[in-house]
Amino acid sequence: MSALLAARNVTKTYGGVVANRNVSLSVPRGAIVGLIGPNGSGKTTLFSCVAGSHPIDSGSIVFDGAEISRKRPAEVARLGLLRTFQRTRVYGRMSCMQNMVVSAPRARETLRAMFSRSSLESSGRAEELLEFVGLHGKRFLRAGELSFGQQKLLELAMALMNEPKLLLLDEPTAGINPTLINGLVDRLRRANRELGVTLLVIEHNMRVITALAGYVYCLAHGELLAEGPPVALQHDPRVLDAYLGTH
Amino acid sequence: MDNLRILIQAPVLNLQLIVDGVLVGSVFALAAFGMALVWGVTNIINVAQGELVMLGGYVAIYTAAAGVHPLFALPLAFAALYLLGWLLYRLVVFRVVGRDLFISVLATFGLSILLQQLANQFFGADIRTARPELGTLFLAGGRVSVPEIKLIALAAALVLGAALTAFLKVSRLGQAIRASAQNPRAARVLGIDTDHVYAATFALNAAICGATGALVAMTWVIHPYLGLPFTVRSFMIVVVAGLGNVLGIPIVAAGLGTVEQYAGFVLGAEFQTGILFSLLVAILVARNQLLRRQRRHLE
Amino acid sequence: MTSGVARRGAELGVLALGVAAPWLAPAWVTQLAFLWLMVLFALTWDVVGGQMGYNSFGNVLFFGLGAYATSLLQRGSHLGYYASLFLGMGLSAVIAVAAAALLGPLILDMRGHYFAIATLGLGVAAAELFAAWEWVGGGSGILPALPPGTVPERNRFFYYVLFGLALATFLTLRWAYRTRFGLVINAIRDDEAKAEAMGLHTTRYKVAAWMLSALFLGLAGGPVAGLAGFVDPRDLAFAGSTFGVWMVLMAILGGKGTLWGPVVGAVIFHAVQEAFWTFLLGWQRVALGALIVAIVVFFPEGIMGWLRARNPGWFGEVVEEPRRGGAQP
Numbered sequence: 025m026s027a028l029l030a031a032r033n034v035t036k037t038y039g040g041v042v043a044n045r046n047v048s049l050s051v052p053r054g055a056i057v058g059l060i061g062p063n064g065s066g067k068t069t070l071f072s073c074v075a076g077s078h079p080i081d082s083g084s085i086v087f088d089g090a091e092i093s094r095k096r097p098a099e100v101a102r103l104g105l106l107r108t109f110q111r112t113r114v115y116g117r118m119s120c121m122q123n124m125v126v127s128a129p130r131a132r133e134t135l136r137a138m139f140s141r142s143s144l145e146s147s148g149r150a151e152e153l154l155e156f157v158g159l160h161g162k163r164f165l166r167a168g169e170l171s172f173g174q175q176k177l178l179e180l181a182m183a184l185m186n187e188p189k190l191l192l193l194d195e196p197t198a199g200i201n202p203t204l205i206n207g208l209v210d211r212l213r214r215a216n217r218e219l220g221v222t223l224l225v226i227e228h229n230m231r232v233i234t235a236l237a238g239y240v241y242c243l244a245h246g247e248l249l250a251e252g253p254p255v256a257l258q259h260d261p262r263v264l265d266a267y268l269g270t271h
Numbered sequence: 272m273d274n275l276r277i278l279i280q281a282p283v284l285n286l287q288l289i290v291d292g293v294l295v296g297s298v299f300a301l302a303a304f305g306m307a308l309v310w311g312v313t314n315i316i317n318v319a320q321g322e323l324v325m326l327g328g329y330v331a332i333y334t335a336a337a338g339v340h341p342l343f344a345l346p347l348a349f350a351a352l353y354l355l356g357w358l359l360y361r362l363v364v365f366r367v368v369g370r371d372l373f374i375s376v377l378a379t380f381g382l383s384i385l386l387q388q389l390a391n392q393f394f395g396a397d398i399r400t401a402r403p404e405l406g407t408l409f410l411a412g413g414r415v416s417v418p419e420i421k422l423i424a425l426a427a428a429l430v431l432g433a434a435l436t437a438f439l440k441v442s443r444l445g446q447a448i449r450a451s452a453q454n455p456r457a458a459r460v461l462g463i464d465t466d467h468v469y470a471a472t473f474a475l476n477a478a479i480c481g482a483t484g485a486l487v488a489m490t491w492v493i494h495p496y497l498g499l500p501f502t503v504r505s506f507m508i509v510v511v512a513g514l515g516n517v518l519g520i521p522i523v524a525a526g527l528g529t530v531e532q533y534a535g536f537v538l539g540a541e542f543q544t545g546i547l548f549s550l551l552v553a554i555l556v557a558r559n560q561l562l563r564r565q566r567r568h569l570e
Numbered sequence: 571m572t573s574g575v576a577r578r579g580a581e582l583g584v585l586a587l588g589v590a591a592p593w594l595a596p597a598w599v600t601q602l603a604f605l606w607l608m609v610l611f612a613l614t615w616d617v618v619g620g621q622m623g624y625n626s627f628g629n630v631l632f633f634g635l636g637a638y639a640t641s642l643l644q645r646g647s648h649l650g651y652y653a654s655l656f657l658g659m660g661l662s663a664v665i666a667v668a669a670a671a672l673l674g675p676l677i678l679d680m681r682g683h684y685f686a687i688a689t690l691g692l693g694v695a696a697a698e699l700f701a702a703w704e705w706v707g708g709g710s711g712i713l714p715a716l717p718p719g720t721v722p723e724r725n726r727f728f729y730y731v732l733f734g735l736a737l738a739t740f741l742t743l744r745w746a747y748r749t750r751f752g753l754v755i756n757a758i759r760d761d762e763a764k765a766e767a768m769g770l771h772t773t774r775y776k777v778a779a780w781m782l783s784a785l786f787l788g789l790a791g792g793p794v795a796g797l798a799g800f801v802d803p804r805d806l807a808f809a810g811s812t813f814g815v816w817m818v819l820m821a822i823l824g825g826k827g828t829l830w831g832p833v834v835g836a837v838i839f840h841a842v843q844e845a846f847w848t849f850l851l852g853w854q855r856v857a858l859g860a861l862i863v864a865i866v867v868f869f870p871e872g873i874m875g876w877l878r879a880r881n882p883g884w885f886g887e888v889v890e891e892p893r894r895g896g897a898q899p
Contacts, residue, residue: 075767077767096766097763097766097767098766098767098769098770098771098772101766101767101768101769102769106767106768106769109764113761113763113764113767114760114761114764115756115757115760115761115764115765116760116761117756117759117760118753118757118760122753122756125753126753126754126756126757126768126770127768129769130750130769130770133771133774137750138750138751138754138774138775138778139749139751140749140750141748141749141750182768183768186768186769316683316687363863363867366867366868367866367867370870371870372682372683373682373683373686374866374867374870376683376687377625377818377822377862377866378863378866378867380627380815380862381815381859381862381863381865381866382859382863384811384815384855384858384859384862385856385859385860385862385863386859387811387859388855388856388858388859389856389859391855392852392856499694499811503691503694506687541701541702541708541709542699542702544694544698545695545697545698545699545701545702547698548691548692548694548695548698549691549695549699551688551691551695552677552688552691552695555680555684555687555688555691556676556677556680556688558684559676559679559680559684560676563679
């Protein structure tokens with residue numbers, strides 16, 4: 025059973041600072057894998073490298089059988105690998121519905137497809153997904169006017185709209201009202217189970233990671249510190265040490 | 272392409288073109304310096320840069336016509352344009368600082384049109400000059416001619432450039448300017464009045480342009496429409512040298528001046544402006560392609 | 571009265587006025603013809619500028635190419651006037667669109683102010699290179715062929731051509747904005763990196779948008795040359811400091827990123843400009859420069875933006891009412 029995503033010895037330097045050093049991880053198809061580590065340990069950098077925003081200095085990143093480390097973000101996305109951002113990114117001046125419709129999957133953009141009235145075909149699915157994340161009532165609001173947490177949900181819905189094979193989630197519960205986190209975790213599990221989306225999740229909330237992920241990687245100072253099932257890492261002294269008891 | 276053949280057959284002509292290029296480049300470098308200053312500190316690309324140079328030129332022309340010794344034209348233009356720059360900042364520019372860069376480009380573009388048309392109204396569209404009657408030096412066995420006034424202009428540009436660099440390093444205002452450029456918020460926290468700094472920077476830039484204009488009036492010609500090519504030259508020099516690379520400016524400027532001389536010689540003077548602007552586009556495209564290759568400027 | 575009915579009424583009213591104008595105000599036919607040109611300028615600028623966020627100062631390039639192409643073809647052709655004009659405009663369209671297709675991938679790859687300045691450079695470079703090129707008449711330009719008939723008949727002819735082009739532009743854009751194209755270019759404007767991260771073929775759409783602009787700008791070049799009676803590289807064809815800047819201003823004044831904004835902006839701007847020319851002769855350009863600064867500094871959202879802030883419902887937008895309780899995500 026090959027992994028959907030396999031990063032091998034990924035190293036990324038930013039002008040003297042080694043953000044990622046020889047990081048290797050693999051995400052099996054259909055799984056939910058966690059990525060934890062204190063701030064500055066290189067988690068978001070790794071995401072950016074995987075997604076194609078930053079070229080890596082050395083190593084390889086194989087997605088669904090293809091080497092993607094030299095591909096641009098748009099190409100990687102079209103192969104089925106999407107990511108969400110820590111500081112949410114949505115199309116601020118468009119309505120939620122428009123954000124959704126424009127995120128519909130379109131592998132080939134022919135001239136006719138570019139000028140088609142797409143809103144009719146995909147609006148049904150858009151509404152379903154907005155309902156799924158609990159934003160159906162706000163679907164005609166401008167995305168820029170949503171709260172931070174609501175934008176996070178919209179970003180998730182947009183990603184699901186695009187029918188990815190693998191979704192990199194950067195801190196999906198940060199900024200969400202604590203009483204609603206359980207609901208979000210539940211939705212992520214459902215997206216994984218029902219929609220078949222493999223997830224790689226950066227999280228600071230250990231409770232969420234334990235509930236979500238089957239396997240967890242821990243980064244510290246740009247290197248892979250430990251890996252294993254979440255319960256094992258929770259008690260790993262190295263991991264606790266890295267967090268300096270803040271969790 | 273006959274001119275090209277001439278260049279190959281008479282190599283000393285190349286020397287002439289290079290010398291001319293460096294001389295005219297020194298003037299471009301000053302204007303570029305000012306543009307880099309404003310851009311680096313206030314994050315505004317001053318599209319009216321050339322018009323400020325043009326106005327400085329007119330100050331020199333009128334002072335020369337009034338019988339003032341040309342030596343005084345520089346400081347007079349410097350001071351006059353400092354005041355104008357301050358005025359422009361207080362009336363218009365301060366409202367676009369910190370906004371969308373496109374708004375500042377458009378606003379200063381509007382200013383450039385306004386200044387250009389005002390100059391046209393008040394001074395007329397004729398070409399004017401304030402070139403003093405000085406001699407010509409002959410180098411390389413008499414085959415390369417260098418008008419003395421252009422050497423003086425080169426010297427003046429170097430002196431002014433050095434003085435400005437020293438001013439920015441040593442004086443309190445200069446340090447305040449540099450601090451605001453690096454981190455405006457920190458500067459404010461430390462008690463620096465960034466608004467005052469921005470005004471001073473813009474005014475200083477205008478003054479630099481004024482001095483440049485005086486040099487242009489003395490070595491070349493002045494007319495109301497020379498603004499935009501000057502702005503474009505300043506911008507190109509700053510972009511190629513890299514914002515923040517002060518030493519690179521005179522070198523790139525000399526290079527640009529030389530390229531212009533060659534273009535004018537080989538293709539004809541009427542093509543010079545066209546080549547200049549095409550070069551602008553080519554440089555921007557090349558720069559962008561280079562960055563793409565390095566994938567450096569992705570968010 | 572719903573906003574939909576009001577809008578329909580306004581559209582039909584404008585259409586009727588447009589058709590009848592040469593008979594209602596025969597002394598103003600030339601000015602009105604230029605009004606429709608301004609509408610076309612503002613609309614074509616807005617596709618790339620307001621809707622897509624790429625503020626171009628060089629769209630006048632396509633207009634100028636069109637003006638020269640049509641005029642040159644007409645001069646060299648043995649066909650009758652109207653046939654050669656038709657053919658010439660066809661050639662203009664092809665050349666303008668091809669220019670956009672070739673330059674687009676390189677120029678539209680730049681962002682923000684670099685794009686703006688690069689396009690400025692394109693426009694001026696074209697003006698200066700054409701001014702130096704003897705074959706197209708150098709600095710003096712060329713004289714285009716003129717249609718048969720009296721001067722009023724000619725002006726009326728060009729009026730209807732430009733009115734038709736402006737109308738075609740408006741209808742085409744209105745259709746295009748309702749397709750996927752409209753959504754994607756707005757997404758590019760709002761967050762291009764996000765659009766790329768979502769797999770959108772951003773380059774394809776950007777170039778398509780510019781080609782769409784170029785099409786109508788190129789078509790308009792020939793008729794304007796005929797109306798003006800001359801093709802001059804700096805003052806007509808590639809008039810960067812006038813047409814090139816006005817395109818931007820009109821869209822901003824009316825409200826960029828909307829369909830009617832550029833139209834409203836063009837009408838107001840043109841009216842003000844004509845007023846300046848009539849009453850401030852000698853100082854009209856100075857006044858225009860001051861107006862540009864005023865618009866940019868004080869009114870960047872434009873008229874439509876101002877209206878939108880006060881009456882979002884008119885624009886189909888929903889504004890949230892404050893919630894009374896319950897947890898919010």
